[in-house]
Amino acid sequence: MKIAELETERLLLRQWKEQDFPVFAKLNSDLEVMEYFPKPLNREESDAIAQMCESFILERGWGFWATEIKESGKFIGFVGLHTPKATLPISPCVEIGWRLLKNYWGKGYASEAAREALKYSFEILRLNEVVSFTTVSNVRSQAVMERLGLRNTHQNFEHPDLPKGHALSEHVLYKITKSEWQKNGL
Ligand SMILES: CC(C)(COP(=O)(O)OP(=O)(O)OC[C@H]1O[C@@H](n2cnc3c(N)ncnc32)[C@H](O)[C@@H]1OP(=O)(O)O)[C@@H](O)C(=O)NCCC(=O)NCCS
Numbered sequence: 001m002k003i004a005e006l007e008t009e010r011l012l013l014r015q016w017k018e019q020d021f022p023v024f025a026k027l028n029s030d031l032e033v034m035e036y037f038p039k040p041l042n043r044e045e046s047d048a049i050a051q052m053c054e055s056f057i058l059e060r061g062w063g064f065w066a067t068e069i070k071e072s073g074k075f076i077g078f079v080g081l082h083t084p085k086a087t088l089p090i091s092p093c094v095e096i097g098w099r100l101l102k103n104y105w106g107k108g109y110a111s112e113a114a115r116e117a118l119k120y121s122f123e124i125l126r127l128n129e130v131v132s133f134t135t136v137s138n139v140r141s142q143a144v145m146e147r148l149g150l151r152n153t154h155q156n157f158e159h160p161d162l163p164k165g166h167a168l169s170e171h172v173l174y175k176i177t178k179s180e181w182q183k184n185g186l
Pocket residue numbers: 032033034036097098099100101104105106107108109110111112133134135138140141143144147
């Protein structure tokens with residue numbers, strides 16, 4: 001399986017490396033980064049996600065890529081595409097997602113990387129549609145979705161991995177089709 005690497009003006013989206021794991025664990029233990037997740041993660045839980053991302057990329061050639069700044073070589077988190085494991089009302093689907101170290105927010109990195117991932121999903125994977133979802137209160141993530149041209153379907157759903165009635169369980173669902181993406185010229 002050939003592993004895809006994506007490049008943007010400032011960033012490289014690549015396969016995970018062992019050195020990324022401790023930095024990713026720091027990211028996942030940060031209360032601000034994890035504000036919209038049920039709880040921060042410990043090293044073991046964080047490594048399991050990094051490992052899952054790495055294996056997914058190994059098997060398919062694409063996924064939630066480790067993202068680094070080209071100029072410094074610094075790992076800043078992940079951006080990319082994934083097939084959610086949980087059974088969602090929209091499954092099967094390919095989602096676009098992101099999680100960056102707090103120091104690297106507010107610089108346009110998530111949108112820059114995700115724009116390239118979206119291009120890959122339509123031009124190389126030839127998907128017809130890409131979705132994204134997050135808890136209702138995560139407006140920062142929704143702003144990235146909107147910058148990319150995804151639209152709110154207003155088909156909110158309860159995430160099956162969270163207990164019913166949990167403060168974070170209601171999720172918004174955003175989508176973009178290939179023809180919408182082509183029309184936007186993004
Ligand atoms: C969601 C998340 C990736 C968004 O990061 P972000 O940095 O706000 O998103 P972008 O990369 O689109 O950056 C946009 C911001 O960078 C600013 N910016 C600065 N330089 C820029 C540049 N050269 N180009 C574009 N934007 C730039 C924009 O003005 C905007 O600022 P604003 O937030 O004050 O409006 C980040 O908050 C995060 O990792 N959150 C925790 C994990 C999470 O919730 N993930 C989603 C779960 S579903």
